[in-house]
Amino acid sequence: MSHETKPSEAGGFWRSLWRPSKTHALGLLLTIGIALGVVGWGGFNWAMELTNTEAFCLSCHEMKDNVYAEFRGTIHDTNASGVRATCPDCHVPKAWTYKIVRKIQASNELWHHFLGTIDTPEKFEQKRLHLARNVWTAMASTNSRECRNCHDFTSMDVTAQRNRARERHLEADKSGATCIDCHKGIAHDLPAGIKEEELHPKGGK
Amino acid sequence: MRTLTKLMMAIVLATGLAAAANAADVKGLSGSAPTELNAAPPVSTLVETKKWERTFRQQPPMVPHQVDKYQIDIRANECLKCHDWQNAAKEKAPELSESHYKDRDGKQFETVYGGRWFCTNCHAGQTDAKLLIENTFQPGAGR
Structure with missing residues (x-):
């Protein structure tokens, strides 16, 4: 085993990675390492954020022509205050770990985009109930985490709400119901074939 | 010439x-x-605090809450979430009258008759909209 590293030697660079540096100061190596780390990590998150924009979602016609067309005009698209929720605000978690998990799941969506699973309105309509249920299940299982990024029971002033809304929200808070239990079909059309019990929170009321 | x-x-x-x-x-x-293009009518507000009386006997009752975002189409009817006979009592909402579960020949159905599906065709929101033209309608003596 030679102690010399020859640059010309095949695999010399890779082998040198495993040995202490003879020629470069530790400080220099650390500085370069940290700089590369910052750029690499920042670049990764920057690229991920690029996929977290409405414009990115709408670059697929499946999103633009179906779900986005329905989203237009809903309360999350246009309202008195002009505050808007875009696709990722509801469909991608904010917390980093959950976000990464969701992004990995999204590779399945890419796969089906290229397969053309819902590339016509008819195919989308066939899948609508199934796809909607996927989202409802996900939202119910996280206690509507993405809704609550903005709509938090603790900061909700029920006295400012209309009578019907106030009664329901107080009831829901007590019974532990989650947003999506009642608020289905508020940002996209309800699918045909939805069951009556899916429109009401579990536990009767 | x-x-x-x-x-x-x-x-x-x-x-x-x-x-x-x-x-x-x-x-x-x-x-x-x-x-000429008509001037846009003034924005009218919805009256939600009380239910208005009917102007004439057969008037479809007006709706004392917002419905503009409700989906009523071939897939779903969000009004029925509260006003269908199965939900009205527990939702404390007015129930559809029996006539809505019958076809024109009087045949009874379990679910809303298709011809009655589009609620907002007859039931308008209670808005304080000003008349665009004069209306001289008078309800009959029986009202």
């Missing part, structure tokens, strides 16, 4: 002028000429 051409030109011009004058005279029911 030349006089004939002049005469014809004069006639065409006169007809055109008359037509233009007439167009300005014609008024639509809203008071503006049909060629």
Whole structure:
């Protein structure tokens, strides 16, 4: 085993990675390492954020022509205050770990985009109930985490709400119901074939 | 020949002028000429605090809450979430009258009859909208 590293030697660079540096100061190596780390990590998150924009979602016609067309005009698209929720605000978690998990799941969506699973309105309509249920299940299982990024029971002033809304929200808070239990079909059309019990929170009321 | 051409030109011009004058005279029911764009009506507000009485006996009751975002189409009808007979009691909402579960021949159905599906065709929101034209309707004596 030679102690010399020859640059010309095949695999010399890779082998040198495993040995202490003879020629470069530790400080220099650390500085370069940290700089590369910052750029690499920042670049990764920057690229991920690029996929977290409405414009990115709408670059697929499946999103633009179906779900986005329905989203237009809903309360999350246009309202008195002009505050808007875009696709990722509801469909991608904010917390980093959950976000990464969701992004990995999204590779399945890419796969089906290229397969053309819902590339016509008819195919989308066939899948609508199934796809909607996927989202409802996900939202119910996280206690509507993405809704609550903005709509938090603790900061909700029920006295400012209309009578019907106030009664329901107080009831829901007590019974532990989650947003999506009642608020289905508020940002996209309800699918045909939805069951009556899916429109009401579990536990009767 | 030349006089004939002049005469014809004069006639065409006169007809055109008359037509233009007439167009300005014609008024639509809203008071503006049909060629003009109507001014947007003032924004009306929804009255949610109380239920309005019916103006005449057969009037479809008006809706004392917002419905503009409700989906009523071939896939779903969000009004039924509360007003269908199965939900009305527990949602403390007015129940659809039995007539909505019958077809034109009086045949009874479990679910809302298709011809009654589009609620907002008859049931309008309670808005304080001002009349665009005068309305002289009077309910019958029986009301």
